[in-house]
Amino acid sequence: MWDSNFRTGGIAFSCSDVQLPYLGAIVENKVLQWALYKKARHIPNLELLTSTSIESIELPKNTFDEKEVPPVSQPAASSVTLTTKDGRKLSTRLLVRFRGSHIAVH
Numbered sequence: 001m002w003d004s005n006f007r008t009g010g011i012a013f014s015c016s017d018v019q020l021p022y023l024g025a026i027v028e029n030k031v032l033q034w035a036l037y038k039k040a041r042h043i044p045n046l047e048l049l050t051s052t053s054i055e056s057i058e059l060p061k062n063t064f065d066e067k068e069v070p071p072v073s074q075p076a077a078s079s080v081t082l083t084t085k086d087g088r089k090l091s092t093r094l095l096v097r098f099r100g101s102h103i104a105v106h
Contacts, residue, residue: 052086058081
């Protein structure tokens with residue numbers, strides 16, 4: 001990390017700058033992934049797919065662009081269908097997208 005003001009390689013946040021009691025935390029990605037994995041493997045009826053990746057994503061027809069706000073009268077989107085590289089088809093009502101240079105879901 002590069003801080004052009006201090007050249008120390010760090011940055012400083014203060015909750016008093018925005019009049020809040022607490023801002024949150026910065027957590028290294030691998031630490032967060034490991035914590036989520038440890039928790040997820042104990043959730044009943046959850047299958048973790050760690051040895052495949054996403055080949056394609058089929059969005060429902062009533063999907064809105066992330067910058068658009070759907071009208072209140074619009075029904076919730078139906079399921080998203082994912083096809084994995086090993087040929088499995090999975091459907092879900094919620095697909096979480098993580099942004100990053102090595103993330104397949106963009």
